[in-house]
Amino acid sequence: MPTPAQSPHVSQSNSMVSNHSKRSPARTSPTFEVSVVSPPSTTDVLVDRGFRGLAYVFAWLTIVLVCTILYEIGGHAFPAIQEYGLSFVTQSTWDANNAQFSVLPEIWGTLSSSLLALAIATFFGVFIAIFLTQDFLTPRVERVFTTIFELLAAIPSVVYGLWGIYIVIPTIRPIATWLHEHLGTIPFFSTPLSGPGLLPASLVLSIMILPTIAAVSRDAISAVPNQLREAAYGLGATRWQVIPGVVLRTASSGIFGAMVLGLGRALGETMALAMLIGNSNQVSLSLFSPANTLAALLANNFPEAGKVEEQALMFAALILLAITLGVNMIGTVIIDRTTRRLTGGTS
Amino acid sequence: MLTLQKPHRHVETVIHSEVLIDCRIENLYYGDFRAIRDCDLSIERGKITAFIGPSGCGKSTVLRCMNRMNDLVQGFRIDGQIHFQGQDIYHPSVDxxxxxxxxxxVFQQPNPFAMSIYKNVAFGLKLNRVKDDIPGRVEDALRRAGLWDEVKDKLKSSALALSGGQQQRLCIARAIATEPQVLLMDEPCSALDPIATRRIEELMLQLKERYTIVIVTHNLHQAQRIADKTAFMYVDTSNSSRTGFLVEYADTHRLFNHPQQEYTLQYLRGEFS
Structure with a gap:
């Protein structure tokens, strides 16, 4: 039987006794019997009211700002809306000389390049997030990797564009050529890669949104309570049963949130896409054919646009805004549903 | 290697005082911190063994050694052996x-997965690649956990909508669905109200027929009510460290009424906590 150095029992009661003898209770100090509580001061109340008022003002200002933007763009676009109406989104000519404008190829290009980039970035982003959170690395190495991935977000868009032109396109060209020659009957590979096009643009775009998706997914995954992981490990699950079965499942609404953020960024990305997508007004299923996006259309055509073209561009901007808002709303609904399904409506 | 064959559905004869887990921990470290020393005891088959002792004395740590949950903690290291049915579970060849x-x-906080009640119970069965009669096994486990009547009409709804006590019984059902031989319970009632606690205690006394149960508890009365054997651990604060060690291990009645060690006596009298 081991014997510890001290007996806590004895020393504790000794100290209690000495306390009593030194300082007797409140009976000898009657001032303490008067309560010292007081209501909040006038300053406290004013500060609270002032802060609340300011918060209201700023909250409403945000809404006013969005409405003003919508009103301004809508106002400028109004003549074009009257002129082209629905045909603006169903046809594919952009001809300033004949004042014929429509953006179907741009809508198609915006959605396809963004969704393709989202698919690639989600795959790698979630993989990175798992790698950085599930004890694959020591905490120090985890921190180093996290910082490096976050640095990707700091690279300017135009640098990504140059990198795409000088590195990505030459790298994927042999693969694209092989795919076109051998599997050209599949619509996705039906045209040769001539340089800029949907695939290089999507690849670069996916790397641009990767830090967002990886970082937000990482937060969602590390917010999964350790108790749940322990529950699964305690049942005898292997790491590769715990991660998809419990960790990703519990983090799924957060990962959806990451995807919505990433998609929002991809839809609005302009510079790198204007450099890489090829700016060609055609709707094609081929990954290698040049395409165009709404943001790239705006960036390329605004500098030299006449009055009528400018109105059409404003209409295009309005459509881009609608797509972004729509995507965000659908995303919010999905996140809400997932959260409710997972918690059984308790929170 | 441990046998991976499925456990028997029925334990035919419970042989009393047969050692199922033989625990010989000399030292246990988290990094440089020595958390446990000198903890030797044998868990007997078909009995409920309780660990009692003050907070921070390492009761849970010892419990979590018995199914290698501590392997998930960075810097964990153990000197000694823990034999389960004669095999050292810390042998390098053991998975x-x-x-x-x-x-x-079963853990302190009820921790059902964010999925349906049914899927929670079936989770362990899936891991073990059980194919036959999963609905029957799920029902059986829920019945034995005393939860079936409360949830039979809402098996598809989320487990998180259940009350704390129900969630804990669900976690017990999840743990026993695969028929393990031992059930480790780490303060399973500390997050529950007295009524839910009483239900879990009744459940443990029923489950004892088929499983060997090891429980960590803060509640001395709980240990007296349910445990056949009780281990008292205390913490050694000499050398400005906090190292837990086993003080006394005996039949519950004997430990509470005729403690052999001065520490045990003082703790049971409530003279220190």
Whole structure:
């Protein structure tokens, strides 16, 4: 039987006794019997009211700002809306000389390049997030990797564009050529890669949104309570049963949130896409054919646009805004549903 | 290697005072911190063994050693052996995952997965690649956990909508669905109200027929009510460290009424906590 150095029992009661003898209770100090509580001061109340008022003002200002933007763009676009109406989104000519404008190829290009980039970035982003959170690395190495991935977000868009032109396109060209020659009957590979096009643009775009998706997914995954992981490990699950079965499942609404953020960024990305997508007004299923996006259309055509073209561009901007808002709303609904399904409506 | 064969559905004869887990921990470290020393005891088959002692004395740590849950903690290291049915579970050739499939665990906080009640119970069955009669096994486990009547009409709804006590019984059902031989319970009632606690205690007394149960508890009365054997651990604060050690291990009645060690006596009298 081991014997510890001290007996806590004895020393504790000794100290209690000495306390009593030194300082007797409140009976000898009657001032303490008067309560010292007081209501909040006038300053406290004013500060609270002032802060609340300011918060209201700023909250409403945000809404006013969005409405003003919508009103301004809508106002400028109004003549074009009257002129082209629905045909603006169903046809594919952009001809300033004949004042014929429509953006179907741009809508198609915006959605396809963004969704393709989202698919690639989600795959790698979630993989990175798992790698950085599930004890694959020591905490120090985890921190180093996290910082490096976050640095990707700091690279300017135009640098990504140059990198795409000088590195990505030459790298994927042999693969694209092989795919076109051998599997050209599949619509996705039906045209040769001539340089800029949907695939290089999507690849670069996916790397641009990767830090967002990886970082937000990482937060969602590390917010999964350790108790749940322990529950699964305690049942005898292997790491590769715990991660998809419990960790990703519990983090799924957060990962959806990451995807919505990433998609929002991809839809609005302009510079790198204007450099890489090829700016060609055609709707094609081929990954290698040049395409165009709404943001790239705006960036390329605004500098030299006449009055009528400018109105059409404003209409295009309005459509881009609608797509972004729509995507965000659908995303919010999905996140809400997932959260409710997972918690059984308790929170 | 531990046998990976499925456990028997029925334990035919419970041989009393047969050692199922033989625990010989000399030292246990988290990094440089020595958390446990000198903890030797044998868990007997078919009995409820309780660990009592003050906070921070390492009761849970010892419990979590028995199914290698501590392997998930960075810097964990153990000197000594823990034999489960004669095999050292810390032997390099042993897969901790296989150990955990034989020795189930119930935690302090109810921790059902964010999925339906049914899927929670079926989770362990899926891990063990059980194919036949999963609905029957799920029902059986829920019945034995005393939860079936409350949830039979809402098996598809989320487990998180259940009350705390129901969630804990669900976690017990989840743990026993695969018929492990041992159930480790780490303060399973500390987050529950007295009524839910009483239900879990009744449940443990029923489950004892088929499983060997090891429980950590803060509640001395709980240990007296349910445990056949009780281990008292205390913490050694000499050398400005906090190292837990086993003080006394005996039949519950004997430990509470005729403690052999001065520490045990003082703790039971409530003279220190």
């Amino acid at each position: 901790p995952v296989a150990v955990r499939r034989h020795i189930g665990m």
